[in-house]
Every structure is written in structure tokens, then in C-alpha cells.
Amino acid sequence: MSQFSQAAPVPRRRGSGALLLLGSCLPVLGGVLIAPVLPRIAEQFAGTANVGLLVPIVLTLPALMIALFSPFAGWLSDRIGRKRLLVLAMLLYGICGPLPLVLDGLDAILLSRAGLGLAEAAIMTCCTALIGDYYDGRERVQLLSWQTIVTSLSATAFFMLGGFIGEHGWRVPFALYIVGLVFAPLMHWVLREPLRRVSAALAVPHTGAFPVRSLSVICAMTLLVALGFFIVPVQTGFLLEHIGIDSPQRIGMAIGLGHSAVFLGAILFRRLSRFGPGLLLALGFLISGAGILLLANAVDYRTAIIAVMVNGLGGGLALPTVLSWALSTLSIEHRGKGTGLFNAGFFGGQFASPLLVMALSGVAGGRVGAVALVGWGLLLAALVALIAPWIAGKRLLDPIQVANDVVLH
Numbered sequence: 458m459s460q461f462s463q464a465a466p467v468p469r470r471r472g473s474g475a476l477l478l479l480g481s482c483l484p485v486l487g488g489v490l491i492a493p494v495l496p497r498i499a500e501q502f503a504g505t506a507n508v509g510l511l512v513p514i515v516l517t518l519p520a521l522m523i524a525l526f527s528p529f530a531g532w533l534s535d536r537i538g539r540k541r542l543l544v545l546a547m548l549l550y551g552i553c554g555p556l557p558l559v560l561d562g563l564d565a566i567l568l569s570r571a572g573l574g575l576a577e578a579a580i581m582t583c584c585t586a587l588i589g590d591y592y593d594g595r596e597r598v599q600l601l602s603w604q605t606i607v608t609s610l611s612a613t614a615f616f617m618l619g620g621f622i623g624e625h626g627w628r629v630p631f632a633l634y635i636v637g638l639v640f641a642p643l644m645h646w647v648l649r650e651p652l653r654r655v656s657a658a659l660a661v662p663h664t665g666a667f668p669v670r671s672l673s674v675i676c677a678m679t680l681l682v683a684l685g686f687f688i689v690p691v692q693t694g695f696l697l698e699h700i701g702i703d704s705p706q707r708i709g710m711a712i713g714l715g716h717s718a719v720f721l722g723a724i725l726f727r728r729l730s731r732f733g734p735g736l737l738l739a740l741g742f743l744i745s746g747a748g749i750l751l752l753a754n755a756v757d758y759r760t761a762i763i764a765v766m767v768n769g770l771g772g773g774l775a776l777p778t779v780l781s782w783a784l785s786t787l788s789i790e791h792r793g794k795g796t797g798l799f800n801a802g803f804f805g806g807q808f809a810s811p812l813l814v815m816a817l818s819g820v821a822g823g824r825v826g827a828v829a830l831v832g833w834g835l836l837l838a839a840l841v842a843l844i845a846p847w848i849a850g851k852r853l854l855d856p857i858q859v860a861n862d863v864v865l866h
Contacts, residue, residue: 472647473587473591473647473648473649474588474591474592474600476640476643476644476647476648477584477587477588477591477600477604477648478600478603478604478607479607479640480543480547480580480584480640480644481580481581481584481585481604481607481608482607482608482611483550483577483580483636483637483640484519484523484577484580484581485608485611485612485615486611486615486633486634486636487519487554487573487574487577487634489612489615489619489690490615490618490619490630490633490634491515491516491619491623491630491631492516492619493619493620493623493630494619494620494623494627494630495512495513495515495516497623497626497627498512498515498627499512501627502563505563508563511563511567512563514567515563515566515567515570517808517811518567518570518571518574519570519571519573519574519577520574520804520807520808521574521804521808522571522573522574522575522577522578523574523577523578523581523800523801523804524800524801524802524804524805524807524808525578525801526574526575526578527578527581527582527796527797527798527799527800527801527804528794528797528798528801529578529797530542530546530578530579530582530583530793530797531582531586531792531793531794531795531796531797531798531800532793532794532797533579533793534579534582534583534586534793534794534797535790535791535792535793535794538650539583539586539587539590539650539651539793540583540587540644540645540648540649540650540651541650542579542583543579543580543583543584543587543644543648544641544644544645545579546575546576546577546578546579546580546583547576547580547637547638547640547641547644548637548638548641549572549573549575549576549579549637550573550576550577550580550634550637550640551634551635551636551637551638551639551640551641552572552637552638553569553570553572553573553575553576553634554569554573554576554631554633554634554635554637555631555632555634555635556569556572556631557569557570557628557631558628558631558632573634576637578797578800581800581804582793582796582797582800583793585604585780585784585796585799585800586792586793586796587648587651588600588601588604588784589784589787589789589792589796590651590789590792591651597781597784598726598727598730598777598781599727601777601780601781601784602723602724602726602727602777603723604777604780605719605722605723605726605773605776605777605780606719606720606723606773609716609717609719609720609723609769609773610716610717610719610720612690612716613712613713613716613717617709617713618630618633620709651789667791667794667795668786668787668791668795670848670849670850671786671849671850671851672783672786672787672795672798672799674845674848674849675779675782675783675786675799675802675849676783676798676799676801676802677802677845678738678779678842678845679779679783679799679802679803679806680802680803680805680806680809681742681806681835681838681841682738682741682742682745682772682775682776682779682803682806683802683803683804683805683806683807683810684806684809684810684813684831685742685745685746685749685768685771685772685810685831685834685835685838686745686768686772686775686776686806686807686810687806687807687810687811688749688752688768688810688814688828688831689712689715689716689752689765689768689769690712690715690716691810691811691814692752692811692814692824692828693708693711693712693715693752693761693765694708694712695824696752696753696755696761696824696825696828697711697758697761699824699825700755700756700757700758700761702758702761707758711758711761711762711765712765714762714765714766714769715765715766715768715769716769717766717769718765718766718767718768718769718770718773719769719770719772719773719776720773721769721770721773722741722744722769722770722771722772722773722774722775722776723773723774723776723777724773725770725773725774726773726774726777726778729774730778730781733846733851733852734778734779734781734782734845734846734851735842735843735844735845735846735847735851736843737774737775737778738775738778738779738839738842738845739839739840739842739843740771740774740839741771741772741774741775741778741842742771742775742835742836742838742839742842743771743835743836743839744767744768744770744771744774745767745768745771745772745775745835746771746832746833746834746835746836746838746839747767747771747832747836748764748765748766748767748768748769748770748771748832749764749768749828749829749831749832749835750829750832750833750836751763751764751767752764752765752768752828752832753825753826753828753829753832754829779799780799783795783796783799784796813827813831814827814828814831815827817830817831
């Protein structure tokens with residue numbers, strides 16, 4: 458094992474954890490803030506060719522860029538330093554995000570969203586890797602739980618905020634992306650560069666191999682978790698319309714309550730983390746799958762609310778499980794690259810989730826049947842999760858830990 462992985466956590470300044478949690482919310486801001494104004498964007502560019510295809514891509518393009526470029530961002534952070542890359546990414550975020558305020562063409566807006574996605578790839582990768590650098594053992598588990606909680610709750614808040622300020626024009630929500638220019642100097646001042654400090658302390662070359670086998674399994678599990686988790690924010694509105702509920706306020710409330718249940722799942726993870734990732738993921742898939750099946754068969758609003766909250770509970774358990782498992786396998790010199798691959802799996806699942814439902818609709822007789830098939834697929838994934846630790850070279854009941862971590866009781 459690399460000597461880096463034996464090192465104690467990097468010394469950190471007060472407020473580093475809170476700043477990294479807030480930074481982790483910015484990629485979420487990119488994904489949900491403009492969702493309420495998409496119809497107005499479509500109206501604005503109604504004369505543009507393929508507007509029906511291009512306008513949804515305005516929303517989803519950053520997630521695709523994160524999936525494609527997170528591995529590169531991780532590789533780069535391992536070489537030039539996480540803090541430096543994170544500060545540069547915040548500057549890019551603050552520049553590209555607000556550009557649609559002044560852009561008049563849909564193609565130009567798409568280019569600005571691609572730049573935003575590149576920034577988000579680096580932000581999410583560096584924030585998560587720095588949490589792994591600064592914390593270990595129980596502290597790391599707690600902070601990763603909070604990362605899941607904060608990003609999920611912020612998604613609810615950003616969705617509602619985007620709808621509120623979108624009433625003043627479709628361009629207005631884009632102004633909030635300027636927050637990246639506020640975070641850049643804060644992160645430059647507060648954060649410390651871990652790689653430079655650890656390398657100087659050890660003064661030895663690293664020898665550890667990249668954990669290809671275990672991380673491949675973890676990324677595959679992450680992709681499955683994301684495919685199921687994003688059923689609720691993407692499909693709930695359509696499924697509620699199917700039973701005669703088309704109020705944007707009620708749809709937003711349902712999605713928001715689903716995200717709020719993620720908090721409970723993350724708390725559950727902190728209580729059960731000693732049982733190992735296989736059992737936790739199996740339980741998360743079972744709960745999420747049951748929620749999706751209930752949502753697909755809901756005949757009234759109350760049932761739909763229960764369904765999305767059940768799904769959120771399962772997602773809140775599964776998300777910190779795969780993230781903690783990923784970080785536990787990575788020594789510090791591989792943590793950027795490994796975290797980038799993890800983010801590629803997660804955001805790749807986010808981008809692919811609606812495409813999967815679309816593909817299944819043809820064989821399932823429509824959207825409702827397709828969502829139900831995804832629910833059944835998650836129940837099957839629970840069985841796969843039980844053998845995933847064995848494929849990764851662990852025993853089923855092995856807890857999530859690394860060499861210098863305490864066992865998580």
C-alpha cells in the first residue's frame with residue numbers, strides 16, 4: 458500500500474468543511490435552478506431549428522459534461538493540486554454561468570452551459586477529494602452524510618428559488634451563478650493544498666497501484682444508484698399529470714418532499730455504516746425500488762407523496778454508502794482521479810436516467826410502465842449489491858475503512 462494512504466489527515470483551517478459542503482451545492486445549482494424557466498426559454502427561441510431538443514439540453518448539458526470530464530478533472534487535480542484547480546473552476550463557474558444574461562442565441566447559451574459543466578466537473582471532484590484528504594474515520598462518514606443531506610436539500614431550495622425569480626424573466630435565474638466569483642477568493646484563503654503538504658512530509662515516491670478492480674465495482678453501483686435516484690425529479694411531474702395533477706406548485710412540493718427524505722436516509726447510513734457497503738446498498742436498492750413501484754402505481758396525490766419519500770429514503774442511504782466506499786479505497790495520490798471516476802458514474806446516471814425511461818417506454822407501453830420496470834430493476838440490483846463486495850475483493854460484512862481509519866461503529 459502507498460505510504461500516502463498511511464498519512465494522517467491533512468491539517469485544515471476552521472470552516473474548511475462547511476466551505477466544501479457549500480461548494481458541493483454549486484453543481485446542483487447548475488442542474489435545477491433553470492428547470493422552472495425552460496418553457497419560457499422554449500418560447501423565446503421558438504423559431505430556432507430543433508428547439509424541442511435543444512432546450513432540454515440546456516438543462517442537462519452540465520451533467521453530461523461532468524460525467525465526461527470528471528475523470529480528467531480528477532487526474533488534473535492529482536497533478537496541479539486540488540485547491541488550485543478548485544479556485545480556477547470557481548472562476549470559470551462565475552464567468553460561464555451568468556453569460557446567458559447577455560447572450561441572444563441558443564447555440565451560444567449551450568456553449569456557456571458546456572463551460573459551466575466543465576467547471577462543475579472540477580468543483581464536485583475537488584470538493585469531494587478534499588473531504589477525503591482533510592477527514593478520516595467517523596469524521597469523514599459524518600461529513601459525507603452531510604454532503605448528501607446539504608446537496609439534496611439545496612436542490613429543493615434551488616428548484617423553488619428558480620421558479621420564484623423566474624417570474625421576473627427567463628434570464629434572471631442565470632444571475633445567481635455569479636456566486637462562483639465569491640467562492641473563488643474564499644477557497645483560496647481558507648483551504649490548504651493537501652498534496653504538496655503530504656508530499657513534503659513524506660519525501661518519498663508513492664508506490665500504491667490504482668484500485669481498478671474495486672473502483673470499477675463502486676462506479677457501477679454508483680451508476681445504478683443514480684439511475685434510480687433521478688427518477689423522482691425527472692418523472693414525477695409526468696406521472697402526476699397521468700393521474701390528473703398538473704399544478705406546478707403541487708409537483709414541486711412532491712419533488713421537494715422526496716429530496717427532504719434523503720436527510721433521513723443519510724442519518725440512517727450514519728447509524729448502520731458498520732454493516733458494510735454490500736448490505737447497505739442492498740437495503741437502499743430495496744427501499745428505492747419499492748418507492749418507484751409505488752409511484753408508478755399511485756392513483757392519488759397522497760400515495761405519490763409517500764412513494765417519493767420512500768424513494769428518497771433509499772437514495773439517502775445509498776448515496777453516502779457508495780461515496781464513502783469509493784474514498785476508502787483511494788490513497789491521497791489517487792484520490793482526485795478516483796473521485797473523478799466516481800462523479801462520472803453518478804452524473805452519467807443522472808444524464809442517462811430519462812434516456813432509460815424513454816427507451817423502456819416502447820416496450821412497457823408508456824412512461825408509467827417504464828418507471829415500473831426501473832423499480833423492478835432496482836429490486837434486482839439489491840441482489841447484485843450483495844455480491845458487489847466479493848467482486849471488489851472484500852467480504853460482505855467488511856466495514857468501510859482504510860488502513861489509517863477506525864472501524865466505523
